[in-house]
Every structure is written in structure tokens, then in C-alpha cells.
Amino acid sequence: MVMGCGNKAASSSAEGSAAGTSASDEKKSIGFVTFGLGGDFFQALADTFVSKFEEAGWDAQYEDGQFDPTKQIEAAENYIAMDVDVLVIWAVAPEAMDTVVQDAMAKGIKVISFVAELSDYDALMVSDDADLADCGAKLAAQWIDEKFADEDDHSVPVAVLSCRTAETGVVQADELIKIEEFSKKAKFVTEVECADENMATGQTAMENLYTEHPELKVFLSAHSGLATGVNNFFTSASSPVTDFADMGIFTVNGDASTAEIIKSSIDDEAPLRGMVLTGSVDDTAQEMLDVCTGVMDGSLEKGYVQKAGTMFVFADTVDEYLESGTVTSVTAEDFE
Amino acid sequence: MNSNRNERKGGVLTEVLALKNITKDYPGVKALDDVSISFEEGEVHALIGENGAGKSTFIKTISGAIKPTSGTIAYEGKEYPYLEPKQAIDMGIAVVYQELIQFEAMSVADNIFMGVESESKGLVVNEKERCEKAKALLAKFDCDVNPATLIRELSIANRQIIELAKAMVRNAKIVIMDEPTAAITVSEQEKLYQVVKQLKADGVTVIYISHRLEELFEICDRVSVLRDGQYVTTVNIEDIDKQDMIKYMVGRELSNAYPPKEPAQSEVVLEVENLSGNGVEGINFQLHKGEILGFAGLVGAGRTELMHLIFGNAKKTSGIIKVKGKEVHLSSANDGMKAGIGLIPEDRKFQGCFIDKPIFWNISISDIDHLTKGGVVDQKAEMKLAEDYKERLKIKTPFLKQLTSGLSGGNQQKVVIAKVLASNPDILIFDEPTRGIDIGARHEIYLLMNELAESGKSILMVSSDMEELLGMSERIIVLHEGHQAGEISKAEFSQERVLSFASGI
Amino acid sequence: MEKANKKSIGEILVDLSLPILLVALVIFFSIMTDKFFTPLNLTNILVQNVHVAVCSCAVMIIMISGGCDLSIGYQMSVAAVLVCKMMTVYGVPVPVALLCAVVLCSLLGTFNGFMAQKLKSNTMIVTLGTMAIFQGISYLISESKTYHNLPKSYMFLGQSKVFGVIPVNVIIMIVIVVIVGFVMGKTAIGRKVYAAGDNPEAGRLAGLNVAKIKVLSFTVAGVLVGISAILLSARSGSADSSTGVGIEFTGITACVLSGVALKGGEGTLWKVIVAVFVLGILANGMQLINLGTYPQYIAKGVIMLVSLYMTNKNSKAM
Amino acid sequence: MEKANKKSIGEILVDLSLPILLVALVIFFSIMTDKFFTPLNLTNILVQNVHVAVCSCAVMIIMISGGCDLSIGYQMSVAAVLVCKMMTVYGVPVPVALLCAVVLCSLLGTFNGFMAQKLKSNTMIVTLGTMAIFQGISYLISESKTYHNLPKSYMFLGQSKVFGVIPVNVIIMIVIVVIVGFVMGKTAIGRKVYAAGDNPEAGRLAGLNVAKIKVLSFTVAGVLVGISAILLSARSGSADSSTGVGIEFTGITACVLSGVALKGGEGTLWKVIVAVFVLGILANGMQLINLGTYPQYIAKGVIMLVSLYMTNKNSKAM
Numbered sequence A: 001m002v003m004g005c006g007n008k009a010a011s012s013s014a015e016g017s018a019a020g021t022s023a024s025d026e027k028k029s030i031g032f033v034t035f036g037l038g039g040d041f042f043q044a045l046a047d048t049f050v051s052k053f054e055e056a057g058w059d060a061q062y063e064d065g066q067f068d069p070t071k072q073i074e075a076a077e078n079y080i081a082m083d084v085d086v087l088v089i090w091a092v093a094p095e096a097m098d099t100v101v102q103d104a105m106a107k108g109i110k111v112i113s114f115v116a117e118l119s120d121y122d123a124l125m126v127s128d129d130a131d132l133a134d135c136g137a138k139l140a141a142q143w144i145d146e147k148f149a150d151e152d153d154h155s156v157p158v159a160v161l162s163c164r165t166a167e168t169g170v171v172q173a174d175e176l177i178k179i180e181e182f183s184k185k186a187k188f189v190t191e192v193e194c195a196d197e198n199m200a201t202g203q204t205a206m207e208n209l210y211t212e213h214p215e216l217k218v219f220l221s222a223h224s225g226l227a228t229g230v231n232n233f234f235t236s237a238s239s240p241v242t243d244f245a246d247m248g249i250f251t252v253n254g255d256a257s258t259a260e261i262i263k264s265s266i267d268d269e270a271p272l273r274g275m276v277l278t279g280s281v282d283d284t285a286q287e288m289l290d291v292c293t294g295v296m297d298g299s300l301e302k303g304y305v306q307k308a309g310t311m312f313v314f315a316d317t318v319d320e321y322l323e324s325g326t327v328t329s330v331t332a333e334d335f336e
Numbered sequence B: 001m002n003s004n005r006n007e008r009k010g011g012v013l014t015e016v017l018a019l020k021n022i023t024k025d026y027p028g029v030k031a032l033d034d035v036s037i038s039f040e041e042g043e044v045h046a047l048i049g050e051n052g053a054g055k056s057t058f059i060k061t062i063s064g065a066i067k068p069t070s071g072t073i074a075y076e077g078k079e080y081p082y083l084e085p086k087q088a089i090d091m092g093i094a095v096v097y098q099e100l101i102q103f104e105a106m107s108v109a110d111n112i113f114m115g116v117e118s119e120s121k122g123l124v125v126n127e128k129e130r131c132e133k134a135k136a137l138l139a140k141f142d143c144d145v146n147p148a149t150l151i152r153e154l155s156i157a158n159r160q161i162i163e164l165a166k167a168m169v170r171n172a173k174i175v176i177m178d179e180p181t182a183a184i185t186v187s188e189q190e191k192l193y194q195v196v197k198q199l200k201a202d203g204v205t206v207i208y209i210s211h212r213l214e215e216l217f218e219i220c221d222r223v224s225v226l227r228d229g230q231y232v233t234t235v236n237i238e239d240i241d242k243q244d245m246i247k248y249m250v251g252r253e254l255s256n257a258y259p260p261k262e263p264a265q266s267e268v269v270l271e272v273e274n275l276s277g278n279g280v281e282g283i284n285f286q287l288h289k290g291e292i293l294g295f296a297g298l299v300g301a302g303r304t305e306l307m308h309l310i311f312g313n314a315k316k317t318s319g320i321i322k323v324k325g326k327e328v329h330l331s332s333a334n335d336g337m338k339a340g341i342g343l344i345p346e347d348r349k350f351q352g353c354f355i356d357k358p359i360f361w362n363i364s365i366s367d368i369d370h371l372t373k374g375g376v377v378d379q380k381a382e383m384k385l386a387e388d389y390k391e392r393l394k395i396k397t398p399f400l401k402q403l404t405s406g407l408s409g410g411n412q413q414k415v416v417i418a419k420v421l422a423s424n425p426d427i428l429i430f431d432e433p434t435r436g437i438d439i440g441a442r443h444e445i446y447l448l449m450n451e452l453a454e455s456g457k458s459i460l461m462v463s464s465d466m467e468e469l470l471g472m473s474e475r476i477i478v479l480h481e482g483h484q485a486g487e488i489s490k491a492e493f494s495q496e497r498v499l500s501f502a503s504g505i
Numbered sequence C, D: 001m002e003k004a005n006k007k008s009i010g011e012i013l014v015d016l017s018l019p020i021l022l023v024a025l026v027i028f029f030s031i032m033t034d035k036f037f038t039p040l041n042l043t044n045i046l047v048q049n050v051h052v053a054v055c056s057c058a059v060m061i062i063m064i065s066g067g068c069d070l071s072i073g074y075q076m077s078v079a080a081v082l083v084c085k086m087m088t089v090y091g092v093p094v095p096v097a098l099l100c101a102v103v104l105c106s107l108l109g110t111f112n113g114f115m116a117q118k119l120k121s122n123t124m125i126v127t128l129g130t131m132a133i134f135q136g137i138s139y140l141i142s143e144s145k146t147y148h149n150l151p152k153s154y155m156f157l158g159q160s161k162v163f164g165v166i167p168v169n170v171i172i173m174i175v176i177v178v179i180v181g182f183v184m185g186k187t188a189i190g191r192k193v194y195a196a197g198d199n200p201e202a203g204r205l206a207g208l209n210v211a212k213i214k215v216l217s218f219t220v221a222g223v224l225v226g227i228s229a230i231l232l233s234a235r236s237g238s239a240d241s242s243t244g245v246g247i248e249f250t251g252i253t254a255c256v257l258s259g260v261a262l263k264g265g266e267g268t269l270w271k272v273i274v275a276v277f278v279l280g281i282l283a284n285g286m287q288l289i290n291l292g293t294y295p296q297y298i299a300k301g302v303i304m305l306v307s308l309y310m311t312n313k314n315s316k317a318m
């Protein structure tokens, strides 16, 4: 590879593959560099990943990426040192991983690029950030257009709460603020930039936003923490709004506790009405296992792309999600 | 050891406190070596000895500030291996420490009353009552500092007085004073003597440490002498004279206290014209080559302020400073050093030395640029310099890599002097140079000052020790509340004259 | 000498620099947007900073005693998730849960103070260590979950208003601030905390049990941190492991801006509270005038420097 | 007399406590997993901590001079994104870019030092303010983008190996550590930095230009931070606004664990470097033995407390 380290690369790649073959009789090992932990979804995915692979006879472990590219590189390097067979990376900044990915491949380690697309990979399990936000906007648009069918075009005020301190946040916020393109009725009013993705931040931002724009009906966010904060604002005892029938909050990447709120929104007890996710935790982990097995036994070509499904959790599907952890009844096609 | 004698004499009826076979080891030094001294009720018992003899260590043992390595403390018949500060306080022991260990950011009243049980009984602090009490206490020393002032805004002298007031407030049975007169002037000293006499009349035992031997004759009943951490003797004050005291302390006789000095040359090295700023106003004087010019004044007269102004460490508002005929504009101490001026500050702990650094380090720092080879510190040259000053100033230490904080007060002062001398300035400012220095070492410093003057350096000396000022200076300038009250030439020297100028009469 | 008692105009101005800054910000934002100076928004500003103010009291006490606690944020996090988990998952009654939060935090605080004494170390670095420990504990308890659906009576503390106007949590804050202000400013024990921070050696020689005072300061601060955790989680009606994290920085910033000395022994509560609201108004106002995130950082930094300049104008260089 | 010059066994043990801890960790992890004590992994540990070590040198210099810089992480961030943007977007040649990074950081550092002097304020709080400013600037430059596809010659600094064995960045680190160690330990200017930090007042009266020395310390530290930013971005082959953020905490932790005094005037470089690698080995080893994330936090905190205990065993209580 470009940055190959001369003869060293060749020799170590030989070592690597030797280790790989000898290991193939024994347990195969896999390391997962997560995006970050903290948040039910990330954590559940990491845990399910380990249990799925261990069931299938792998040696599996994950390491917290801490939302930090440097930390992710170090975690990946350590996996290379541990001689894992497969490395799964969900990169915070995919480009930052270039070198370490090349290193890993030079040593014969298979690299699975998860969600964020690395520059090189043996297999890619993609769910495009922008796509996901797109789906979120569509889910919101559908609700708006149904709910406010009788209103004038572009008359329903919508706000976006963003956190632009990471690239994903920027990409997704840019997608969400295009809500008027998806919905005939929606009118984009303002975007609030938050310093982080925490609930408390979302609530504070919403309090301030409300003094300025009490007319807002719909709120979009790419961060479930912020969305939950907005929901907390409206459901609190001191809330200026008590009737949520014509209000909606939509988010990207929530978890089971978010789904609980969505369930209560059916009776208009809360305004948080929907979220979109990249597949269920269980399915995703299963898909990972399939892809990894395929890559190892050579049944999948290098460069294989697995499109991750998008789950839509809202009034119609929330029960399904809460029971099975997945949503199959509604897919992206339904929103085309 | 002659502890029997003590017991025979003091044990008759009223021994209150006895330290028995106290030993205190520090790394490399035996600060106290099997010392036994007993104290009687209502006596004023002086403790004397050279710098580093172990006086402060001894009294710290009594107050619980340190734990002795071995030995016992007998108080009212009970024996203790060591005391905790709280325990000592509860027993009625109050201490004025040599170093001012105070709450810098708190008020005078807080400092005086901190930890006093009767004051903290109620939930709420009665600020007004406290201030009044504090005022009354301070009045005993003729000190009119507002009790609400923060300690860090006070001069060293006033801080010393606050410490004295603090010792008074607890109605202690034993009051220990470690060099209480080192930083205050004659008039406060008189007040202090009165206070000590009053305490004595009330049956309080006073343990008094001082290097000013004269004052002992005025107030003390007995004197115990320490030398090199060992007990030498205890005598009644009537049975001893100053020469004997020195002999006990130093182990030999000292010649004339103030050595003679060649008169100054006519060349003027420093000229100050109408200088104002930093709390002083309209100062005029000339300093000649080889001269020792004294500055007198009461506490707060602004002598220290004037010195800092001349040194460049404070901003002048008007006036001219000329060094060797050329006007200089000093905006920092750095400029002052460059102009050939060196300052030995009065406050050694905060301004004088780097207390947590080794001795050699302190001595070399002001001349560090000249101790290098191509920017790299020449350690041999550095150690040699330090060794030289250790010899010259008789700094008492086992090794030069010792931290300065482990030195006795007087020896720390010597390190500060060495530090300034090392930068080899032409004009030296000595602000309270002998504060806390024993009589032997004092003599060495006087000799050193004369030697410096005779070698062509000029000296400005600020001192609150009247005798020293009269003995060493060739002229004295007296300040009063920031103004120049008068100038006295050697021929007219007398304590009365200085005092009358100083008090503005 | 009585003159020394009266302050010069310069000193008074320096003393009042924070209130002046606060008023300046209020005027500035009122001019910039008519949404700022409205009852609703002013209430918002109050409510948003209740837990910060309570926490800053804790930070101040610790700093005055000569310490510095970097683990406060994760103490809050541990308390918030533990209590909310207890109430929602195990159905523990609200009063018990409240008590638990306070007791737990006071224990964590005591642990910090005690370790600092035992390890003979600077509290800042000790709490950097315990912070990591508390962080781990918080995540172990919460399993990265968010706890919602807290009991109504719990949320009452953070959300309801007396007479429909004055938020309950604001009242709680005021009560706490008054008590802390009184204890630190007027009582003997408060004075001892200042003394222990100012010069521990002098304190020891004056017969104070300095070690005990220092540990106790951490304990009391822990109680306040616990209350702060309750107020915050009750306001949002939920808690996760990010609850409260980073609040110690806001607290330390407010304290230092208001002149609490990092080396201990100095600090005035009302100034700390004003500083909290300077920071709070700044954050609120910047959103209202719709400043982007990035310029917000810069503006905040500049305001901090300006405030330092105003506070220290007359003091000596360090 | 000379005997006192020799250190007692207790003191030597305390002096060596960090190396002992380091060896203990190495032994522990080597027993736990055979993947730990391999050339590849040991190289990893070195390479992963190169930028931390260089940064810790900067932190140490500032702390010895009596300051504390919380903005170092964002200085790195600004430098990294600016330089990478210059190279990738504007095609600026690599040497120019390198120079820019170093000059920029030294300017930012100088700004910090200068502000602290001008505002007569504690450096910690001043840099808390400038940190926010730098943060804003970094995001304004990067617009939250990641810059990659850096020139080969730039990445060479962070990724290539001499003779195929010794990483270039490790060599750079060693050179820097040696230089800094030499300057601080052996030269007059180093001595002055210690003096300025130990007792600024006494330093001033001894004729040192304390203000200049303090500002200069920040400038020099800035140079190191710039180099650190280069090393980090060259290693990852990319930069975004999170590059380097939070590193000051690791640096401060390493410094304080190794006994650099928070009040200034004390510190030994080799101990700081050992402390950096203690933290580095801990992080690496815990992943290798597959310790869960949350137990990792706890373990890190506990190790920090243990190390404090070992370092301060013989010292006086504070």
C-alpha cells in the first residue's frame, strides 16, 4: 500500500497470514472499534455483537472509540497487535483511519467498514449518515402532511436542533434543514446549534427557543439526547404546552427508552413521535456475523457492500419494535 | 548535663513545665541533643544561643508544632512524649513563632481569634465585639491597625504585633515568644516589655528568645543557653553579664561589637533628588562611595517603600535618581540590578529566598548568567561560589544541597545576604539585615559590611535596631510618615535625636 | 487609620465588576432582541441555572477550604442515575430516593476528602483519579440507559411553580444559597474553613483540626452536589450517565471569575452566584440572538477575559 | 557530613515509585496476555504516546514556571486543522505548513502567557477563557470537516520507520525530550524558569525578569504543542477539530503523578515521561486483556490513586 513500510510490510504480512491460517483451526478472533459508548444503542450493539460472535465460536471483543479519531486509531492498532482475524471499525472520521486500515490489511487482517465508509475495506456495511437523516426527515414529513393536511402549504413551523461539533452532526443537520423539500406543509423556521448532544442541553436550548418561537410545532434532531431534552421540556410540569396533539418531535438513532416515549405519544402524552435507526441491534449483529463469516471463508468478494436497512419507529411500528427489537413492516420504500 | 541544678532550684514549689532529655533529629542535623530545662511559674525565662542552636526547635516541641525524636515533656506533673498543637493550647500554652505563620487573606481580628474556644462557642461570629476586643489588645502595643484589615496588607512589624496580640488573647499560663523584637522598633519594644512585666505579675510564665542581649537584663529572671543543640547552662540574670552570655553562646569572647571603619570617599555614587512615589515623598540625599548610610523611622515610616523605589521595584511619581552621576530610569528590579543596585529585602520568606530550594541554588540564582559556560550552568563554579559564601558568612549547614527551609531563621537570612552579594552590586541596600541574626553572626555581618564599604561599595542600611544603626552608619536619614524628617551626621548621633525626628517632633 | 475601613471608589468598582458585567449583558441582549427581557425568558434563565448555582456553592466551599474537586460532575451522574434507577426500576419511594442521593454524594465527597488527606496529595489530582472511578460506576449502574417516567412528586421539585409564578427549584436554590452564605460568612465553622484553606499550618498551630475541616468541607459539598443532582434530574424528568457531567467546570469558572482564590481561603458567595448568572445569561442570550455554536465559544472566552480584566484591574501583578 | 547528601533507601524508593509501577504493569500485562510483550505491541505503545509525551513536556515547562494551560488541546486542534487545511485545500508546501503549525502554536501560547500577565490573573482561568476562543476558531477553520489525503512527506513524520524498525516520530520525541530535559535541568534559563515558578516575588527582587520568563515559558511550550499537533495529525494522516482535544488533561495528570508541583518551581522531566508511559501502558494493556470499558475507568482511577500513594508515602501531609 502507499504508505507501506518497505520490506517490513511484506514480512509482517507473511507473519500475519501465517497466524491467520494456523488460527483458522482454532477460534477466530474479531475486534470491534465502536463509534463511542454511552447511550443505550451503542452499548446494546457492542454487547450483542460480542454475544452473537461468541455463540458462533469466535473470540470477540469491542473497545470504546470515545467519539475520538485518535482513540479509534489506537484501539485499532492494539487489535492489530493482538493479531485479530477481523477488524470492524465504525469510524468517527473515516479518513483518519486510512493508515491503520492499510496496516491491518497489509498484515492480512480483514477489515469491515461499519456505517461510515472507510477508504478501503474487505466489506462495507453501510448506512449513509445523510441517508439516515433523510429518512428521518421523510418520517417527519409524512406525519406533518397528514396531520396538517388542511393547512396552507409551508405553514407548519419546524425547527432543527443540531450539534455541529462532529462531521456526522453537520451532514445530518444539513439534511434535516431541507425539510421543506420533503414536506409540502412544513416551513423551516430556525436551526438551534447545541454545544453537545446531552439531554440537559436539549432541554435548555428548547426553553430558550420557546421564548422566541412559541409557534413551533415540529422539531427535528439527529441526536436522540437533544430530542429527548425537547420532549422533556414539553412534558414537564411547568410546560407552557399541555396538548401535544399537533406537535411532533422526530429523531435519528434512539433507543428502547426513546421508543417508550414514542409509544406514549400515540395517546398524545408526549410529542416525541418517531425515530429512524440503522436496523435493529440484533439484526445488525447477525448481519455482521454473516458478513464476517463470508469474508473469512472467501464467499464474499473484497469490496462487498451490505446495505443496512433503516428502521422507522413511530406510532404504527413502535409495538413491533419494543417486542422484537426490529421493524420489518415498514421500510424505506414506503416513504419513496 | 546539669539538669539537677534546675530541678533543685525550680522544683521547690512552682515548676510548671519541664522538658526532659529532649532530642530532635533532622536529616543530617541533631537540632536538639538531650536538652533538659524546667520553667517556673511567673518567671521570665530567656533562651539564648547562636543561630541554629536549636531555640526555635525547642519551643516548637513545647507548642506541639513538632514531635521530638525522644524525651518527655512534663506539664503540671504529667508527662507526655509529645504534644499536639491543640493539646498545648488547651493546656494554656501560647506561642509567638519566629516565622510569621498567619492567615494572609483574613482579617486581623480573624487572625487573633482563630481557634479561641470562647469565641467560637456561639454559632454566629460577633464581628463587632471581636473588633473591639482586638482593638483593645492592640492598644496595649500602641498599634492602631483596623482589626478588619487583611493581614497581607500589613507591614512586617505590624504583623509581628498581631502575633503578640494573638498570644495575649488566650489568657495563657505559658507564653512563648520567639524573637518578638526582631522586627519592631524601640517604641513598640517598650510596650512589649510592659506587657511581659504585666504577664509576669499575673503569674504567667514567659519563655523569651532574643538575640538582643541587652533587653534580657530588663525583663528576664533566668537565662538558659543552648549551643549546637546542646544544653549549656541556666543562670540567674543577676549572676551574669553580657560578655559571659556571649561566651556561653559562642564558646569564646567577642571583641568590639561595632568594628571601626574607614571613612567614606568623596565620590557620590547615588543621588536622589526630590523622589516621590510608593508612599514616600520628597526624598533628597546623596550616597558616597564607601559609605554606610542609615535610615531610621518608626514602623510604617516608609523606609522599606523608599528602598524598593530606589531599587526600581516600585514606580516613582516624580524626582530623579542618579547612579554615578547619570540619571537612571528604573522600572523593575531587573533594571535596578543592571544599574548596579542590590537589595536584601526585609521579608526573607516571601521576598528573600526560595525556601523550597537548596542553599547553593539560592546563592547562585541572582548571578546565574555568569556561572555558565555557553548557557550551561557550570556546576563546579556554582558550588564553589556557594562554598565561598558559606565560609564567609558562616552559614551553619551540614551540606549545601540542604533545602533552605531546613535552616534556622538566622541562617536563612545569611543565605539571602549571600544571594545578593553574589550578584556583586556597587550599591547595596540592607533592609533589616540582622533581623533574627545572633550576636556572633551579627558581628560577622558588620565586618562584612565594613569590608564591602572599604572595598568601594556603598551601603544603604535600614534597621529598627537603634544601637546597630548608630553603631554602623556614618550618617542617618530619618523618615516620618513617608517624609524626610531629618539627617543626622555621625558627630550628632544620639538615640534621642533620632527618635525626635522619627516621631515628627 | 479608620480610612482603611472605607473602600476607595476604584475598589468598589472592582467589587462590583461582576454585577456591572451582568447588567451590561442584560442591556446588550435586551437591545439585540425583544425576546430577552421577558418574564418567561428571565424565568428560563433562573431555572436553567438552579443546579449550576447549587453546585457552585459546593465548588466554592471546597475551593475556600483549599481544595478543588474535578469529580463533582460524575458524582452528580452517579447520584442521578442511581436514584432514578431506584425509583423507576425498583420502585423505591421518592423521599427515600432523595435521601439516598444526598447521602450517597456526601459519602463520595467524603471519600475524596479522605483520600486527599490519606494520600497527602493535592485534591485536584486525587479527584482526577476518583472522577475516573465514579465515571465507571455511573455507567455500570446505568448500563448506558436513560431513565424516564420518574414519579410526579419527584418531578415536582424541578418543574412546578408556587402560585404558578415562582418555580419551586428557584426557591430551593435561594434557600440553599442563603444558608451557605450565612454559614460561610457569619459562623465560626465557616471562618474555620477559610482558615484551613488560607494557611493549614497556621490553622494547625491555632489548634484547628485542619484535616477534619477539609474532609468536612468535601462532605458538605457532597450534600449540595446531591441536591444539585436531584434538581437537575427532576427538571428534565430523566437521567442518564451524562447528567451533570462537566458541571464542575462551570462551577470552577464561576468561582474563579468571582475571585475565589485557587490556593484557598478566599471567596464570597454572592459574587459566585452573580458569576453563575453572568455565564447563564451569556449562554441564553447568545442562543436568542441566534449566534452559531462556533462564534458562541469565542464570545464566551472573550467575556471571560473581559471579566477577569475588570475584576483584577486594581490588583497587583502575580 | 556528606552522608546526608546520599538519599535514604526510603527516598530512593519514592523517587523510583513510577518506574516500579511501570515495571509492575508491564509484568502484570505480560502475564495476563502473551500479546502484550511483543515487539509490535511495544512499538504501538511508544508510537501512541509520542504526541502525549511531547505535549507533557510543554505542560511541565508551563507548570514549573508556575502556570497551568488548559487550552493546549485546542491549540493543537487549531494548529492541526489549519495546517491540514492549508496543505489539502490550498496546496501549501509541507515545510511551510510545518513552520506555520509551530509558529502558530507558539503565538497562541505567547498570547496565553501575555494575557495572564496583562490580566494579572491565574493562568488556569485565563486559559479556560482562551480555550473557549481557540475552540471556536478551530471549528470556524474546519467547519467540523475532517482533512485527509495529506501529502506523503507530511505523513512520513508520523508513520515511517527508520531501518524499518524505529518509528521516526519516536526518534523525534526522544530528541525533544533530551533537549527539553537538558535545557530545564542544566542551563541558566532553565534555572530561571524554576525560580520564577517557585517564588516570583523573590525572583523579581533577585533581578529576574519574571514576567518575561513566564511568557517565554508559554511560548516555548507552544512550540512543543505545535510539534505535537504535527506528530499527531501526521500519524493519523488526518485532522479535525477534535484532534488533540483533552490532551492537556493527560499531560497534567502525568505531570502531577510524577511530582510536578501545581504551585510551580518543581518537576523532573524523566519522571513525567515515565508517568506518560504508565498511563499509556495502562490504556493499551486494559484493551489487550479485554477489560470492559467501565471497569477500565475504575482501574485507571485506582492506579492513579495507587501511584499517588507511592509517590507521597514519605512526604508530609498537606
Ligand SMILES: Nc1ncnc2c1ncn2[C@@H]1O[C@H](COP(=O)(O)OP(=O)(O)OP(=O)(O)O)[C@@H](O)[C@H]1O
Pocket (backbone or CB within 6 Å): B026, B027, B029, B030, B031, B049, B050, B051, B052, B053, B054, B055, B056, B057, B058, B098, B396, B405, B406, B407, B408, B409, B410, B411, B436, B438
Ligand atoms: N525542618 C527542618 N529540617 C531540617 N533541619 C532543620 C529543620 N528545622 C530546623 N532544622 C535545623 O535544626 C537546627 C536548629 O534550628 P532552630 O531553628 O531551632 O535554630 P534557632 O536556635 O532557632 O536559630 P535562629 O536563632 O537562627 O532562629 C538548625 O541546624 C537547623 O538547620
Ligand SMILES: Nc1ncnc2c1ncn2[C@@H]1O[C@H](COP(=O)(O)OP(=O)(O)OP(=O)(O)O)[C@@H](O)[C@H]1O
Pocket (backbone or CB within 6 Å): B152, B153, B154, B155, B156, B157, B158, B183, B279, B297, B298, B299, B300, B301, B302, B303, B304, B305, B346, B464
Ligand atoms: N502590602 C501592603 N499593602 C498595603 N499597605 C502596605 C503594604 N505594605 C506596607 N504598607 C503600608 O505602607 C506603610 C509603610 O510600610 P512599612 O511599614 O513597610 O514601612 P517601614 O518604614 O519599612 O517600616 P518597617 O520596615 O519598620 O515595617 C505602612 O503604613 C504600611 O501599613
Ligand SMILES: [Mg+2]
Pocket (backbone or CB within 6 Å): B055, B056, B057, B098, B178, B408, B409, B410
Ligand atoms: Mg529560631
Ligand SMILES: [Mg+2]
Pocket (backbone or CB within 6 Å): B303, B304, B305, B346, B431
Ligand atoms: Mg520595613
